[in-house]
Amino acid sequence: MPLVKPDFGAQDKSEVFQKPQWVPGRYAAKVVEIKESDKTDRNGYNALVFKFEVFKAPDTTLLGKRLSRWYPLGGMGAKSLWRCLKTLNPEYNGRDFVTEEYVGRKLEIEVDVAPDKDGNIWPKINRVYPFIEPQSVASNLKGNVMDVVGLVDDFDA
Numbered sequence: 001m002p003l004v005k006p007d008f009g010a011q012d013k014s015e016v017f018q019k020p021q022w023v024p025g026r027y028a029a030k031v032v033e034i035k036e037s038d039k040t041d042r043n044g045y046n047a048l049v050f051k052f053e054v055f056k057a058p059d060t061t062l063l064g065k066r067l068s069r070w071y072p073l074g075g076m077g078a079k080s081l082w083r084c085l086k087t088l089n090p091e092y093n094g095r096d097f098v099t100e101e102y103v104g105r106k107l108e109i110e111v112d113v114a115p116d117k118d119g120n121i122w123p124k125i126n127r128v129y130p131f132i133e134p135q136s137v138a139s140n141l142k143g144n145v146m147d148v149v150g151l152v153d154d155f156d157a
Helices: 078-088 136-157
Strands: 027-038 047-056 066-070 106-115 121-130
Touching: 047 106, 066 078, 066 121, 078 106, 078 121
Parallel strands: none
Antiparallel strands: 027 047, 027 106, 047 066, 106 121
């Protein structure tokens, strides 16, 4: 087997392997994968594992980063699954669903950070919120301005 010797140049090696710095707050993300877990939780319920990909964040190094969240399929923890599904699809009514229907949908995730026993900072998804697509001010005003101009013209007549 050949020996490979990478050359990272004059740059600081710690910079090459630097992890992005998560800060508490809201991030816009989309669902990229939903799969059923191989293991059960401590109450014996299986879970769905949602993988989210960040597409809007205050720090550009976090764009494209992925976070996972486990949602139990039963018990008290299933309330969080219900909230997530209702956030992704306001018409969700508690019935069976196909996971692929939710892949690609956007939402906002509230991230908190907590250190582990080694002092490494890890992001944790606390809550999810609906994602509201920003609209340009011009597109919002265009119809409204025309309506006002029409009213003024009618008033002068």
